[in-house]
Amino acid sequence: xxxxxxxxxxxxxLRVCVYLVFxxxxxxxxxxxxKGGGTISWKFLSEAPRRGxxxxxxxxxxxxxxxxxIVTALLAIPMxxxxxxxxxxxxxxxxxxxxxxxxxxxLSGVPSIVYGLFGVIxxxxxxxxxxxxxxAGLTLGLMTLPWTITASEEALKAIPNSYRExxxxxxxxxxxxxxxxxxxxxxxxxxxxxxxxxxRAAGETAPIMFTGAAFYLPxxxxxxxxxxxxxxxxxxxxxxQHHAISQVRPIAYGTALVLLALILLMNLVVxxxxxxxxxxxxx
Amino acid sequence: xxxxxxxxSRHLDFYYGHKQALKDINIxxxxxxxTALIGPSGCGKSTFIRTLNRxxxxxxxxxxxxxxxxxxxxxxxxxxxxxxxxxxVGMVFQKPNPFPKTIFDNIAYGLxxxxxxxxxxxxxxxxKSLRKAALWEEVKDRMRENAFALSGGQQQRLCIARSLAVxxxxxxxxxxxxxxxxxxxxxxxxxxxxxxxxxxxxxxxxNMQQAARVSDYTAFLMLGExxxxxxxxxxxxxxxxxxxxxxxxGRFG
Numbered sequence: 365x366x367x368x369x370x371x372x373x374x375x376x377x378l379r380v381c382v383y384l385v386f387x388x389x390x391x392x393x394x395x396x397x398x399k400g401g402g403t404i405s406w407k408f409l410s411e412a413p414r415r416g417x418x419x420x421x422x423x424x425x426x427x428x429x430x431x432x433x434i435v436t437a438l439l440a441i442p443m444x445x446x447x448x449x450x451x452x453x454x455x456x457x458x459x460x461x462x463x464x465x466x467x468x469x470x471l472s473g474v475p476s477i478v479y480g481l482f483g484v485i486x487x488x489x490x491x492x493x494x495x496x497x498x499x500a501g502l503t504l505g506l507m508t509l510p511w512t513i514t515a516s517e518e519a520l521k522a523i524p525n526s527y528r529e530x531x532x533x534x535x536x537x538x539x540x541x542x543x544x545x546x547x548x549x550x551x552x553x554x555x556x557x558x559x560x561x562x563x564r565a566a567g568e569t570a571p572i573m574f575t576g577a578a579f580y581l582p583x584x585x586x587x588x589x590x591x592x593x594x595x596x597x598x599x600x601x602x603x604x605q606h607h608a609i610s611q612v613r614p615i616a617y618g619t620a621l622v623l624l625a626l627i628l629l630m631n632l633v634v635x636x637x638x639x640x641x642x643x644x645x646x647x
Numbered sequence: 648x649x650x651x652x653x654x655x656s657r658h659l660d661f662y663y664g665h666k667q668a669l670k671d672i673n674i675x676x677x678x679x680x681x682t683a684l685i686g687p688s689g690c691g692k693s694t695f696i697r698t699l700n701r702x703x704x705x706x707x708x709x710x711x712x713x714x715x716x717x718x719x720x721x722x723x724x725x726x727x728x729x730x731x732x733x734x735x736v737g738m739v740f741q742k743p744n745p746f747p748k749t750i751f752d753n754i755a756y757g758l759x760x761x762x763x764x765x766x767x768x769x770x771x772x773x774x775k776s777l778r779k780a781a782l783w784e785e786v787k788d789r790m791r792e793n794a795f796a797l798s799g800g801q802q803q804r805l806c807i808a809r810s811l812a813v814x815x816x817x818x819x820x821x822x823x824x825x826x827x828x829x830x831x832x833x834x835x836x837x838x839x840x841x842x843x844x845x846x847x848x849x850x851x852x853x854n855m856q857q858a859a860r861v862s863d864y865t866a867f868l869m870l871g872e873x874x875x876x877x878x879x880x881x882x883x884x885x886x887x888x889x890x891x892x893x894x895x896x897g898r899f900g
Contacts, residue, residue: 526744534757535734
């Protein structure tokens with residue numbers, strides 16, 4: 365009887381934990397949804413801010429985040445995947461590779477503001493990219509790389525060695541074996557990790573506030589070297605930096621809701637990818 | 648009487664890092680014969696067979712001393728292209744390892760990476776290889792199905808067909824029946840028997856009856872050393888070494 369009671373208490377606590385997490389999430393979504401929902405309209409999504417950002421929409425911020433995420437993706441996706449392929453498939457498993465791997469893991473724990481400062485030094489000043497989409501995108505890309513590499517490496521590790529050996533035994537070169545018999549099966553899971561990393565980058569404020577994000581810029585950027593507005597930074601501005609904070613609160617909530625929707629959309633892509641990956645495996 | 652030598656190992660030593668896994672192995676695999684390697688677990692028989700197509704190259708820290716000769720040419724010489732070697736020396740692994748592709752694409756894999764583009768030609772070779780592996784009748788209407796849908800025994804014959812498709816001269820079998828049922832095993836043994844007309848076969852097995860049934864020559868290894876090598880009937884009826892006798896009569900192993 366005592367065992368049963370212990371088991372009941374155990375399960376009950378586990379369940380309470382799950383419900384608590386879920387409740388917090390619901391509350392959070394409800395708060396943002398109810399306060400920001402009223403602001404959302406076609407005009408809000410398609411117009412630039414007006415009158416010192418007390419009126420108008422957030423279109424430049426949406427597009428800015430879109431552009432900067434593309435730059436981020438162009439750096440983080442190929443470089444992350446190639447680095448992972450090298451680390452998992454080609455590199456000798458020596459003390460040096462272990463050190464490199466450890467460093468990459470640790471980089472993913474570096475606070476994003478530190479990446480922001482590093483971006484200023486490297487891209488804005490040293491490479492003379494200025495405060496621009498390019499600088500901000502590359503900074504976010506650097507920040508995403510540890511995630512991309514780690515996720516891609518795990519994906520490659522999950523491919524059974526027999527696929528590689530089987531291909532080699534048929535006269536494939538190492539690269540042929542990887543390209544035709546490893547990458548196609550690792551790709552969905554590599555992309556999953558990468559997109560999750562991008563979603564995180566798209567929501568970051570600290571790395572872009574010194575490297576390219578503009579406080580108020582009601583026109584769209586024309587080139588990679590222009591400054592831009594971005595959703596997370598705009599939200600930060602509306603929530604803490606604006607001269608009439610209480611007046612623009614609804615805009616802040618609307619921005620938060622749009623940002624949230626964007627992240628959820630990217631996660632949805634991940635879910636679909638995962639689903640497709642499982643289906644392929646089961647076949 | 649002496650048939651032509653196809654593969655020969657001379658004073659072969661093999662190391663995993665500092666651990667020596669094979670010591671001075673001298674074995675001959677004659678052309679168009681089946682040579683079996685037997686011995687208790689960890690004796691080095693799998694290590695040995697994997698030196699024959701240089702599959703051990705990919706293991707970090709692996710090192711080979713001595714020579715393996717294929718048609719009299721050392722396969723560890725720098726002049727040898729290991730990719731080409733592996734098309735000449737095919738291998739079937741312990742666990743059936745079909746690729747997660749269709750049955751057709753599995754067999755065509757080796758042809759395509761070898762650069763064959765002609766669709767009709769590929770289809771011809773695929774059919775021929777499946778027939779040679781006695782699998783054609785069972786799969787001819789399911790070529791577009793995923794190879795994972797096949798039973799374990801069928802998967803292993805698929806792997807055999809896949810190897811045969813690239814037209815090897817030697818076929819290596821690394822415990823090919825250890826993961827499949829007795830009926831499927833019988834089919835594969837039958838296949839190995841027939842294959843020696845066209846190929847030289849080397850098989851690793853932990854099943855002594857299997858070695859006795861399918862092979863012409865048998866090598867008995869223990870703890871990385873070759874204990875005895877000879878005609879299969881002689882090894883099984885009249886072993887010269889006490890250790891061989893103890894092993895085949897089931898006193899250990």
